[in-house]
Amino acid sequence: MEYSFSKSVEALSSSAVREILKLTQGNQVLSLAGGLPAEDSFPIAEMREAFNRAFEQGAKALQYGLTDGYLPLREWIASRMKQKHMDVGADNMIITTGSQQAVDLLCRVYLDEGDVVLVENPTYLAAVQLFQFRGIKAIPVDGDANGMDLDDLAKKIAQYRPKMVYVIPTFANPTGKVWSLERRLGLLRQCKAQNILILEDDPYGEIQFDGEAPYRSIFSLDEHPTDSCVVYTSTFSKIVAPGLRTGWAIGDTRVIQMMVKAKQAVDLQSSTIDQYALYELLSRFDLERHIEKIRESYKARMEWMHELLVAQNWEGVQWEKPRGGMFLWVNLPEHVDAEKLLARSVQEGVAFVPGKPFYAAEPQVNTMRLNYTLLNREDTELAISRLGKAFHAYSESLVTNV
Amino acid sequence: MEYSFSKSVEALSSSAVREILKLTQGNQVLSLAGGLPAEDSFPIAEMREAFNRAFEQGAKALQYGLTDGYLPLREWIASRMKQKHMDVGADNMIITTGSQQAVDLLCRVYLDEGDVVLVENPTYLAAVQLFQFRGIKAIPVDGDANGMDLDDLAKKIAQYRPKMVYVIPTFANPTGKVWSLERRLGLLRQCKAQNILILEDDPYGEIQFDGEAPYRSIFSLDEHPTDSCVVYTSTFSKIVAPGLRTGWAIGDTRVIQMMVKAKQAVDLQSSTIDQYALYELLSRFDLERHIEKIRESYKARMEWMHELLVAQNWEGVQWEKPRGGMFLWVNLPEHVDAEKLLARSVQEGVAFVPGKPFYAAEPQVNTMRLNYTLLNREDTELAISRLGKAFHAYSESLVTNV
Structure with a gap:
C-alpha cells in the first residue's frame, strides 16, 4: 500500500529536536525539556477520594455527557473566573481536553487555510505547529520584556490583516515573560478597533512567585x-494534575457554541468521570492553599536552578529570573547553536529544548528553555552540572573547529 | 465584536433535528434518539475498584503520558485484536478519545479539502458531518442488505477517484446491517488494487445477538x-462505558505515527488516569462474560421493541430485525416525513432520530432510527405507545391536509 497523506501533514514532520529527545526516553537522561509539573504537587489522596465520590453518583458518571462539559464543573469554574474579574457563566464556557484542545477548536471554527495569526516571538511551539497543521500563517510581532511592541503590532495588523492574535501574556512559554498592563490594554484596544480575535492562553497564570496581586487577564x-x-483558555494541568486532561475556554456564547459544535464532531466530549471527579475534588478542596504550596515549591526550584546557573558562571550566558510559571529562558553566546548543544548534552545525560522551534520566524538558535519544576533538588543539581560539561565540551569543539 | 467564523463552520450549522431534540432535554420526553448504552450494563463497582488500583501506581497515573496511549493498555488491546485475527502490536495502535476522534485524526492526516470519501448510504451521521467540516466530499455508494454494491463501488471509484472508503460493516449505524464476507473481500480487493484507504469503523461488532462465530473484520x-x-477503529464505549471516552485505531505504523503526531498537536493525549484504570479493570475483569451479558440484555431489549412494533401494526411500516448493535432502522410509508413525525412525537413525549441526516446524498425522508438499548422494558413500552399516537395523529393530519 502506498499511503498518500494530507498536505497538512508536512507541518507535522518530525523535528530534529524530537528525534534527539526520543533518545532520552527510558534511560538515565535527566530531563529539563518537558513542561511537566512536579509529581509531588499532585493531590493524589484527595483525587482518589474524589473519584470514589464521583462513583457514588452512579451510572451517570460513566455515561455520555454534554459536549460543553459537566454543568456543575462549568459553574464552579465560572464562579472562580468571576473572582478574577471575568464575568462569565456556564454558557460562556466549554470544557476541553486540556487547553491545547481549546486552541485547536478555536482554530477550526474561526480560521481558514491561508488566514494569518499574529504571535509573540518566541511563543508556545505546539501552538505554532497547530497553526501550521491547519495551514494558517503565524506571523511574529516584535516584543520586549513588557510584551508585544504596540507599534509593530499596529504595523503587522495593517500589513497582514490577521483574523486572530495568539498570546500568553502571563509567565509565557517559553520566555516566562509578563506583559505590562499598558501592553495588555494596547493589544485589546487595537484588536477591538479592528475586529480581531485575541486568543489568550493562560496555563501558568496561577503560578506567580511574588506576593503581589495577580496580573489581570486581557479578557478581564x-x-x-x-x-x-477575547477568548480565554486555561487548564487544571498545572494546578491539579495534567493526567486529567481538563481545560476550559471562555468567551462570547456565539464563539463557545461554535467550539461546542466542533467538539461534537471531533470527539463528542471529554471524559465524563474525570469531570465528575474534578468537580468533587474542587467542591471540598482548598485549592487556594494548594496553589500557594505549588507557588512556594516552584519558586524554590526556580531559585535553586538560578543559583546553580550563577555558580556555573558560563561566559556570555544570560537569563531573566522568571516571576512565575515553569520555565527559565536562557540566551547562549551568539556562536552557540542550541540544537548542537542538545546533542552533546544528551551524551552527558541531560536534555532541554533548544529555542528554535518556538520561533514562528527568524529563530534565535542560541537560546534554550529549561524546565525547573519536574526534577527534585538533587537531580537539578546533577542536571545543571552535566549541562555545564556539555557546554564546555561544545565550546571547546567550536574552538577546535576554528 | 463582529465574529467572522471559518467557512468550514457552515457544515456544523444547527440542524432542525438538533433543535427538536434540544426540546427533549430535562423534561419527560422518552428518548429513542441517542446511541446511549444501558446504564445497568456499566461495571460500576469494578470500575471504581480499578480507579483505586490505578491510584496505587502513584503520581504517574496523574502525570502527562504518551500521546499514543498507555503502553500496557495498548498491549492488552493488541492481544485481544490478535484473537480476532488482527495481527498487530502496540506500535500499530493509538488510543483516542472515543473512536470518533480516530475518524477525525485519520481525516486530518490523510485527506485534504476537496478529497472524496465513499460512504454507505445511509451511514453514521457524525462521520458525514466530520467529512463536511473538513471540506471533504462524502459520496454515497449503493448497497443492499449485504453491504455495498461492488459494481456501484467500482463505478464510483472510477468516477470520483476517492482517497478513502468509510464503512461500518458490522451492525451498522443506523441500519444495523451486516456485510457478507463476499462484500468485505470485494471492497478490500478493489481498494488494494487502487491504493484506496479503508476506514473500518467497528463500535458495535461485539454486540452480536446470534451464537455464531463473530463476523471477520475487513482489517483481519x-x-x-x-x-x-485498512485502518480499523473501535471503542470501549459500548462494552465497558462511554464516559471513559476510550477508543483505539490500528493500522500500519506509518499511518498510526501520523495520527499520533496529529493528536499531539490537537490535544496532546487522552486522559492518563482513565487509561490506567481501564487497564486495571481489563487485567482482572472477565470481559467476555460481561460482553455476553450485554448481548443477552440488548437482544432481549431489541426483541421487546420488535414485539411492540409488531403489535402496533402500523400500515406500511417495515423494518429488519437487527442481528446485533444498538439500533432498529424503520422504513415508514412513502408519504411520511420523519422530521415532521418527530415534531409530533416530541409533543407526545417520545423522541427518535429521523433518517435524513444519515444520508450523504439522496435522503429517504421516510426513515427513522430507534435506539433500543437505553430505556428499560416499561419505558420502551410507553415510548412505542406514544410513538403510535404520534404516528396516527400525523397520518390523520396528512389526510386532513389532502
Whole structure:
C-alpha cells in the first residue's frame, strides 16, 4: 500500500529536536525539556477520594455527557473566573481536553487555510505547529520584556490583516515573560478597533512567585465580557494534575457554541468521570492553599536552578529570573547553536529544548528553555552540572573547529 | 465584536433535528434518539475498584503520558485484536478519545479539502458531518442488505477517484446491517488494487445477538496487516462505558505515527488516569462474560421493541430485525416525513432520530432510527405507545391536509 497523506501533514514532520529527545526516553537522561509539573504537587489522596465520590453518583458518571462539559464543573469554574474579574457563566464556557484542545477548536471554527495569526516571538511551539497543521500563517510581532511592541503590532495588523492574535501574556512559554498592563490594554484596544480575535492562553497564570496581586487577564480588561474580542483558555494541568486532561475556554456564547459544535464532531466530549471527579475534588478542596504550596515549591526550584546557573558562571550566558510559571529562558553566546548543544548534552545525560522551534520566524538558535519544576533538588543539581560539561565540551569543539 | 467564523463552520450549522431534540432535554420526553448504552450494563463497582488500583501506581497515573496511549493498555488491546485475527502490536495502535476522534485524526492526516470519501448510504451521521467540516466530499455508494454494491463501488471509484472508503460493516449505524464476507473481500480487493484507504469503523461488532462465530473484520481479511489499506477503529464505549471516552485505531505504523503526531498537536493525549484504570479493570475483569451479558440484555431489549412494533401494526411500516448493535432502522410509508413525525412525537413525549441526516446524498425522508438499548422494558413500552399516537395523529393530519 502506498499511503498518500494530507498536505497538512508536512507541518507535522518530525523535528530534529524530537528525534534527539526520543533518545532520552527510558534511560538515565535527566530531563529539563518537558513542561511537566512536579509529581509531588499532585493531590493524589484527595483525587482518589474524589473519584470514589464521583462513583457514588452512579451510572451517570460513566455515561455520555454534554459536549460543553459537566454543568456543575462549568459553574464552579465560572464562579472562580468571576473572582478574577471575568464575568462569565456556564454558557460562556466549554470544557476541553486540556487547553491545547481549546486552541485547536478555536482554530477550526474561526480560521481558514491561508488566514494569518499574529504571535509573540518566541511563543508556545505546539501552538505554532497547530497553526501550521491547519495551514494558517503565524506571523511574529516584535516584543520586549513588557510584551508585544504596540507599534509593530499596529504595523503587522495593517500589513497582514490577521483574523486572530495568539498570546500568553502571563509567565509565557517559553520566555516566562509578563506583559505590562499598558501592553495588555494596547493589544485589546487595537484588536477591538479592528475586529480581531485575541486568543489568550493562560496555563501558568496561577503560578506567580511574588506576593503581589495577580496580573489581570486581557479578557478581564474588556468592558464587554459577553461580546468580547477575547477568548480565554486555561487548564487544571498545572494546578491539579495534567493526567486529567481538563481545560476550559471562555468567551462570547456565539464563539463557545461554535467550539461546542466542533467538539461534537471531533470527539463528542471529554471524559465524563474525570469531570465528575474534578468537580468533587474542587467542591471540598482548598485549592487556594494548594496553589500557594505549588507557588512556594516552584519558586524554590526556580531559585535553586538560578543559583546553580550563577555558580556555573558560563561566559556570555544570560537569563531573566522568571516571576512565575515553569520555565527559565536562557540566551547562549551568539556562536552557540542550541540544537548542537542538545546533542552533546544528551551524551552527558541531560536534555532541554533548544529555542528554535518556538520561533514562528527568524529563530534565535542560541537560546534554550529549561524546565525547573519536574526534577527534585538533587537531580537539578546533577542536571545543571552535566549541562555545564556539555557546554564546555561544545565550546571547546567550536574552538577546535576554528 | 463582529465574529467572522471559518467557512468550514457552515457544515456544523444547527440542524432542525438538533433543535427538536434540544426540546427533549430535562423534561419527560422518552428518548429513542441517542446511541446511549444501558446504564445497568456499566461495571460500576469494578470500575471504581480499578480507579483505586490505578491510584496505587502513584503520581504517574496523574502525570502527562504518551500521546499514543498507555503502553500496557495498548498491549492488552493488541492481544485481544490478535484473537480476532488482527495481527498487530502496540506500535500499530493509538488510543483516542472515543473512536470518533480516530475518524477525525485519520481525516486530518490523510485527506485534504476537496478529497472524496465513499460512504454507505445511509451511514453514521457524525462521520458525514466530520467529512463536511473538513471540506471533504462524502459520496454515497449503493448497497443492499449485504453491504455495498461492488459494481456501484467500482463505478464510483472510477468516477470520483476517492482517497478513502468509510464503512461500518458490522451492525451498522443506523441500519444495523451486516456485510457478507463476499462484500468485505470485494471492497478490500478493489481498494488494494487502487491504493484506496479503508476506514473500518467497528463500535458495535461485539454486540452480536446470534451464537455464531463473530463476523471477520475487513482489517483481519487483509493478508498484510502491517502494510494494510485498512485502518480499523473501535471503542470501549459500548462494552465497558462511554464516559471513559476510550477508543483505539490500528493500522500500519506509518499511518498510526501520523495520527499520533496529529493528536499531539490537537490535544496532546487522552486522559492518563482513565487509561490506567481501564487497564486495571481489563487485567482482572472477565470481559467476555460481561460482553455476553450485554448481548443477552440488548437482544432481549431489541426483541421487546420488535414485539411492540409488531403489535402496533402500523400500515406500511417495515423494518429488519437487527442481528446485533444498538439500533432498529424503520422504513415508514412513502408519504411520511420523519422530521415532521418527530415534531409530533416530541409533543407526545417520545423522541427518535429521523433518517435524513444519515444520508450523504439522496435522503429517504421516510426513515427513522430507534435506539433500543437505553430505556428499560416499561419505558420502551410507553415510548412505542406514544410513538403510535404520534404516528396516527400525523397520518390523520396528512389526510386532513389532502
